[in-house]
Amino acid sequence: MEHLRIPGPTPCPNEILQAMTKQMINHRGPEFGQIVNGVTARLKQLFQTKNDVFLLTGSGTGGLEAAIVNTLSPGDKALSISIGVFGERFATIAEQFGAEVIPLKFEWGKAADIDSIRRALETEPEIRAVLVTHNETSTGVTNDLARVSATVKEFDKLLLVDAISSLGSINLPVDDWHCDVVVTGSQKGWMVPPGLAMVSVSEAAWQAHAVAKMPRFYWDFTKAKSYLEKGQTPWTPAMSTVFALSASLEIMLEEGLANVIARHAQVAKAARDSVKSLGLPLFADECYASNTVTAIAASNRLDVKKMLKILREEHQIVLGGGQQRLDGKIFRIGHMGWVTEDDIEVVISALKVVLPQAGFRS
Numbered sequence: 320m321e322h323l324r325i326p327g328p329t330p331c332p333n334e335i336l337q338a339m340t341k342q343m344i345n346h347r348g349p350e351f352g353q354i355v356n357g358v359t360a361r362l363k364q365l366f367q368t369k370n371d372v373f374l375l376t377g378s379g380t381g382g383l384e385a386a387i388v389n390t391l392s393p394g395d396k397a398l399s400i401s402i403g404v405f406g407e408r409f410a411t412i413a414e415q416f417g418a419e420v421i422p423l424k425f426e427w428g429k430a431a432d433i434d435s436i437r438r439a440l441e442t443e444p445e446i447r448a449v450l451v452t453h454n455e456t457s458t459g460v461t462n463d464l465a466r467v468s469a470t471v472k473e474f475d476k477l478l479l480v481d482a483i484s485s486l487g488s489i490n491l492p493v494d495d496w497h498c499d500v501v502v503t504g505s506q507k508g509w510m511v512p513p514g515l516a517m518v519s520v521s522e523a524a525w526q527a528h529a530v531a532k533m534p535r536f537y538w539d540f541t542k543a544k545s546y547l548e549k550g551q552t553p554w555t556p557a558m559s560t561v562f563a564l565s566a567s568l569e570i571m572l573e574e575g576l577a578n579v580i581a582r583h584a585q586v587a588k589a590a591r592d593s594v595k596s597l598g599l600p601l602f603a604d605e606c607y608a609s610n611t612v613t614a615i616a617a618s619n620r621l622d623v624k625k626m627l628k629i630l631r632e633e634h635q636i637v638l639g640g641g642q643q644r645l646d647g648k649i650f651r652i653g654h655m656g657w658v659t660e661d662d663i664e665v666v667i668s669a670l671k672v673v674l675p676q677a678g679f680r681s
């Protein structure tokens with residue numbers, strides 16, 4: 320079997336894959352209604368929220384678009400806190416739908432600086448919403464969302480959070496941290512194939528929604544809410560992925576959210592410690608290093624592309640490369656969802672062999 324260690328899609332336990340082989344049923348019938356209601360209730364536990372939670376059929380990016388179009392109007396000012404590729408994507412979506420985006424960019428590999436966020440909010444009193452990535456998958460950095468949120472809420476702004484690669488793996492108490500719309504995706508820490516975005520919507524987000532004028536149809540939260548009251552989704556959902564999610568949530572709640580979070584922290588620490596012991600530098604500021612993906616800087620003449628090719632062809636290990644301007648400059652080990660320290664050990668053992676073959680001189 321291939322060792323898929325990219326930051327999504329992630330490997331799925333057999334029980335979850337088996338759940339997907341369930342025969343189709345009526346997506347407007349009572350059996351599917353029960354499944355949708357059960358999944359929604361369990362998701363609320365793992366989001367640590369009493370807010371509404373919706374299942375949207377699409378990838379995580381669809382969920383980000385839903386967050387924007389449901390809460391903003393063209394011309395609204397949105398502060399975009401960006402620390403990498405996915406922060407840029409969130410901002411681009413807002414811009415495409417006519418928001419006036421105020422960019423607040425930080426060096427890739429670093430977390431967002433709280434004082435800079437405060438200054439930006441002081442400078443532009445008309446900002447309506449703040450966009451932030453909780454865990455920046457492209458750089459392996461986790462923002463201090465609790466502090467970001469505390470600052471944003473000092474100014475009483477709406478907080479829209481890309482938690483696609485953190486929720487369900489890294490602690491994110493949605494209600495305690497006053498996050499208004501939070502987006503995640505099935506193929507990341509949830510151990511489920513791609514197909515679903517899951518989003519939570521706060522009371523303040525509903526108030527914004529009531530006056531938001533951006534064009535929307537498929538992603539409309541009002542439709543999602545009215546159908547959920549009947550145990551349904553407005554449009555035919557990725558039903559097999561919902562079956563899989565139902566199975567995965569049972570597994571996750573059995574392990575317990577606190578244990579899931581602790582396991583990710585432990586696995587990530589093992590990954591960072593082992594990588595450093597090989598003589599490779601971490602790309603991310605270690606104070607903010609992610610517990611779901613470890614980004615490693617190419618150094619000492621390491622040819623990243625050659626290394627990834629040998630790992631894939633000779634060791635059946637698939638790691639992530641760098642995205643956009645990080646292409647060839649970093650590589651990434653995904654460790655979210657179904658992962659243990661043993662899985663990291665497999666990667667590290669192979670790296671010991673492959674690094675010198677790919678030019679690395681320690």
Ligand SMILES: *Cc1c(COP(=O)(O)O)cnc(C)c1O
Binds near residue numbers: 454456481482
């Ligand atoms: C994976 C990811 C996305 C994109 O999700 P898709 O499901 O590929 O659309 C966005 N943001 C972050 C932080 C991600 O990790």
